[in-house]
Amino acid sequence: MQQYPRNLSFFTAFRTHDALAFIARGMQELAKKQDPKKAIIDITAYATRLSWKIRTRSQSERQDLNQQLNSIYRKRYAEYLADHRMRLLKMPSGESGIIPDHPKLAQESAPYLEDFATYFFPKTTQPNSNAKLKKQLNALLAFIQSIPYNRLQTKGQYRGAGFMTPIQVLRNNMGDCDSKATLLAAILLKAQPKLKTAFVYIPGHAFLAIQLGANGDEQTIHIKQQPWLVLDPTGPAIMPVGKVSQGTLRYIKSHYFKTLPVNQKTVQ
Numbered sequence: 001m002q003q004y005p006r007n008l009s010f011f012t013a014f015r016t017h018d019a020l021a022f023i024a025r026g027m028q029e030l031a032k033k034q035d036p037k038k039a040i041i042d043i044t045a046y047a048t049r050l051s052w053k054i055r056t057r058s059q060s061e062r063q064d065l066n067q068q069l070n071s072i073y074r075k076r077y078a079e080y081l082a083d084h085r086m087r088l089l090k091m092p093s094g095e096s097g098i099i100p101d102h103p104k105l106a107q108e109s110a111p112y113l114e115d116f117a118t119y120f121f122p123k124t125t126q127p128n129s130n131a132k133l134k135k136q137l138n139a140l141l142a143f144i145q146s147i148p149y150n151r152l153q154t155k156g157q158y159r160g161a162g163f164m165t166p167i168q169v170l171r172n173n174m175g176d177c178d179s180k181a182t183l184l185a186a187i188l189l190k191a192q193p194k195l196k197t198a199f200v201y202i203p204g205h206a207f208l209a210i211q212l213g214a215n216g217d218e219q220t221i222h223i224k225q226q227p228w229l230v231l232d233p234t235g236p237a238i239m240p241v242g243k244v245s246q247g248t249l250r251y252i253k254s255h256y257f258k259t260l261p262v263n264q265k266t267v268q
Helices: 016-032 059-083 102-112 114-120 130-146 166-172 177-191 246-253
Strands: 039-045 050-056 086-090 096-100 197-202 205-210 220-223 226-231 258-261
Touching (some): 016 059, 039 059, 050 059, 059 086, 086 258, 130 177, 166 177, 177 197, 205 220
Antiparallel strands (some): 039 050, 197 205, 205 226
């Protein structure tokens, strides 16, 4: 395995206080630019939110400054999430939360997993059939499923508490569902870069789907009206390509899931 960069060797869970402090600094820059004779902006940080008061005699000035502050809030919030490899996930019900940016983490980790990619998907001059590719995928799935499962989340369902990067999963020989799914996605990106891959989210669980032809008994989900074959590397049960647990299957059958693309623009 190639030398892994330090910034991909750990993951820090979302911290509300740090995010709000980052946003507040951007707002303070706007506040300092104001002529105190015309407008004063007071910004107050609470445990879970920011509040601001605009003191001015001009109603139009108040509205303009409030719009600017809201714009700064949205921009800085998005910037904070991106800088910390996080993103906002919105489920079909409207419920939303902050999760690790699994596609981004997989993309950044992929170049350092060449040894695993070439081991499970040896380079050959012969065209790879679907049957052969599935055999290789099953071997990779079994390897990741055999890594001891550890429910790493400790603070809520969506904030990424305890998430491990692909290198951490390999080094520590442990991982939860989204940590293992990210490892699988990273290896696939390196070994099969043209294979369209997506993360699939249901409440409390994450797995992958790939755009590959399915046999009759293999489970698929539909993304943009196209069938995608499911891959669940969680373990400890050994589940080959197209197999998921009954609990996961119920969400699939009810179409209650969200997908995020790894190497293409498809999203649902």
